[in-house]
Amino acid sequence: MNAVGFPLLSLLTFLPLVGAAITMSVRGEDAVVARNARWIALWTSLGVFLLSLILWARFDRGTAEFQFVERVSWLPEFGVGYHMGVDGISVLFVLLSTALTPICILASWEAITARVREYMVAFLVLETMMVGMFAALDMLVFYVFFEGVLIPMFLIIGVWGGARRVYAAYKFFLYTLLGSVLMLLAILYLWREAGTTDIPTLHRHAVPIAAQAWIFFAFLASFAVKVPMWPVHTWLPDAHVEAPTAGSVILAGVLLKMGAYGFIRFSLPILPEASAQFAPLIFVLSVVAVAYTSLVALAQEDMKKLIAYSSVAHMGIVTIGIFTFNQQGLSGALFTMLAHGVVSGALFLCVGVLYDRVHSREIARYGGIAGIMPSYGLVFLFFTMASVGLPGLANFVGEFLVIVGAWKVNPWVAAGAALSMILGACYMLLLYRRVAFGRVTREDLRALLDLSPREYAVFVPLVLVTLWMGVYPQSFLDVFETSVAALIQRHEAALSAARLAGL
């Protein structure tokens, strides 16, 4: 059946649901319920994380094949099956999801006081959806999880969010749903065309060139919103600002990666000609995203909004990398996705630390924090520098590879990507300067306490991973190297086959 001999991926996917069910059944006084719910959620997510480490340890880096495969026939007459498996591209995202969930639960420990049980349930369901999405090898299953993510996230923003939470939640939901509907149409077409929704089979299926463009745009509509690409990015700042801290972390850390993952999993291998044909479009949108959103970030007055806009800029680099179709660009894009997941998640947590204490996200409300909370100042600086792409920290490796990869394709695109080095430094340093440096102008800030042991427990793993990714990125690059190489090889083979057919 697979390397471990038991359905590890299904276990990873559905264990959080079991935890959610147990959490649901907790009864008693409010305080007791809240405490129990927290602990159950934490232990469940930690358990899932530990299990996912098996995935990491047993994953064979030498092959581009799908591993830990599970296959159960579901609707055989329609060619639809329950098919799970991971390759080098998806395995790290499964790990990213399982690693961020316990951190998020820990981060919401004291911040969430109302409806704690429901909140924890929502998070565990969210984890199921995320893991399932990255592990799904059947398009229908993928679609179910892809859409399923929306529901808990919608609730997390809409119920536990800030003042304008309802507007933000609806905007988030409608934007992403609109794109997804078009994707469903594309899936239906592919199913009619190939007779199956099995992803590995579809990878080998040659879609008629005439149809590729339509399918490409249908997928683009869905993935571009999720990434988000310019100009469909405006739901993100609103959603981030209104979401509770942990919601922002998952949103930035995992949900944004779903769009880019979709490009790599579907657009590139299934629609090689259309992808190559429309790569210039993606480049233009991405470079605009980098320049435009970086500038917009510069003008922000709200910490979370600033980081949200910076996410859009970083994801612009990711989409550039994906559509370079070469080893450096794609590896760089994948690495940037992971690094951004960790670093921007951590930055939102940094904002959360202040928000928990002062209940304001306004940049002007702060100043001189580095002197009052030195450890916090250091952590915040660390992640600021990581976000700026300082060599030796996580983001640099990915951005550097993308620039090298893009330079091969088109130097102007590379220059556009490199522009984020300058602009990124501008807005992040401006943020850090206004929050952490300067004179303390608000006397009430002087009473703030430095990081608590719980907050240390949240940040220390993230700091270590960021350093690890920066100093020894090879341990991550190794994982997806073979899969990326196979993907590019297939892509090139398909292109040359099409060219031959054209002759």
Added chain:
Amino acid sequence: MFVGAIFFPLLGATISGFLGRWIGSRASQWASVGCMVLAAICGVLAFAEVAMDGRPATVGIATWIDVGGFELAWALRYDTLAAVMVAMVTVISTLIHLYSVGYMSHDATPPRFFAYLSLFTFMMLMLVTADNLAQLFFGWEGVGLASYLLIGYWYDRESANAAAMKAFIVNRVGDFFFMLGVALVFLTFDSIDFSEIFAAVPQHTGDTFLGLNSIELIGVLLFLGACGKSAQLGLHTWLPDAMEGPTPVSALIHAATMVTAGVFLVCRMSPLMEYAPNALTLVTFVGASTALFAATIGCVQNDIKRIIAYSTCSQLGYMFFAAGVGAYQVAMFHLFTHAFFKALLFLGAGSVIHAMSDEQDIRRMGGIWSKIPVTYAVMWVGSLALAGIPFFAGYYSKDAILEAAFAAHSLVGGYAFLCGILAAFLTAFYSWRLLILTFHGEPRADEHTMEHVHESPVVMLAPLLLLAVGAVLTGYLFYDFFVGEQEHAFWAGSIVNAAHNHVLHDMHEVPAWVPLAPTVVGVLGIALAYFLYMVAPGLPARLAAAVPALYRFLLNKWYFDELYDRIFVNPARRLASVFWKVGDARIIDGMPNGAADLAAGAARGAVRIQTGRVANYAFAMIIGLVFFVSLFMLGLR
């Protein structure tokens, strides 16, 4: 030994940074000083082995990145070029650490300061011992980070924060080009490993990219990167502002770490630059222009540290045009001697500032030479070396640079020679202007300050005296090795001069007046300063009043800051708010919000129809019936 020289500073930074709170301020200061001493010992030993004995080595540490033929390793490359830098950086940095123990004694958080200082040194060492361009970039950016932290060390000052940000961002502009240069190197050579690039350069001289010669383009891009770090014309604006940091930081930035990185990069890439004559012409031109430009500004500044800062900028210009005419060895020689006397000048200035209760304006000093004689003496030594007066360190290296520029026999070489001679005159002038205004004449400070003028403690004076020894002797001792007869054996191939490049030979055969010229103009500059500020002290003010436009132009640093604010900063701000308020809020969000409003409006309209009265519905039905029946009838006919 090789590893120790690099990683002891990191150890020191870690100890004082993370353990500082537990082991106390005193212990963490001395721990980092101790680590630096160990590093300096290792550094000097490494220099002796690699450069003097001629045994270069490469110490591998680990793989860093390996993606599809893009391979990078963490490794320490010790050839003569690196060893010179390692020895110089560790020694100077050690002295600065020691000095800081005294200078920062009244500060609130010395462990933080020492952690940054050691981190700074570590990053610079990583930079100079890099084995490939990416590791060099690691050090390069690390230096940027550390300088950001140190310039903004007193972070409750608005000006310090602004200066720190400016330094980082201007450097980033240079890094932008550097990154693109690295990408082009990879595209051209399929590697960014130094040894592989250098071996492959001759095969790629004909490559073109976007219709331009690849090697030339790489040279230009990397040089633009170097401009950011080394504060050359156009990207120099951060350097004078960097004076906001504590004085030892200025000394470290200007002497040993950071600004020398750009010169080092050009020298490191010499095997490639040799094949990029047009890029070298650009290097010469920019270097020469910077040398003169910065010197003109230095003549009218009033902040003691700013004057020295502009002199650094100017001296870096010298180094660049030396490299530009192909005399990399000479550039490195000036870098080496300059490190000693510039550190000396800065630390001396720090000692003055310390004595004057944090006063930095030379218009409010004067008449203090007898109260701080040691500082006074070392400032003289530093100035003599800077002005290139015979037998002080600067004399040997600056003379060599001007000879090389003259010997280049090219148009741009001639331009560089001319700029260099003029700048040498101005250098001597502003150095003595500084000395005279600071130490001589009537005391212009208030009485309270004057009463407190005192000589610095031993822990500050000892580094000053050691550096003074260096400022006197390094030129004489190392001339033969760096540029003289033993030059070839000393560099042992770590700097490459192509077969067509004879400048190192020709520079020893220039006409006799050429080596004399810098000394003569130097003495003239001193004489002018003596005349203007000692003999006729009223004259400078009258001169300034006579040509107010020129004076303001120089005082405002050629209006570069204002220009950049106009061209870049303000438009970016405006564009940012337009994009946000109009682009995002109105246009992009306008569409879905408008669609939502439309839907809501339509729904409200629909609601109005559904009144719930049966009569209304019946009426609507009848109208419909009439309509369809009449349609049917008309259709029949």
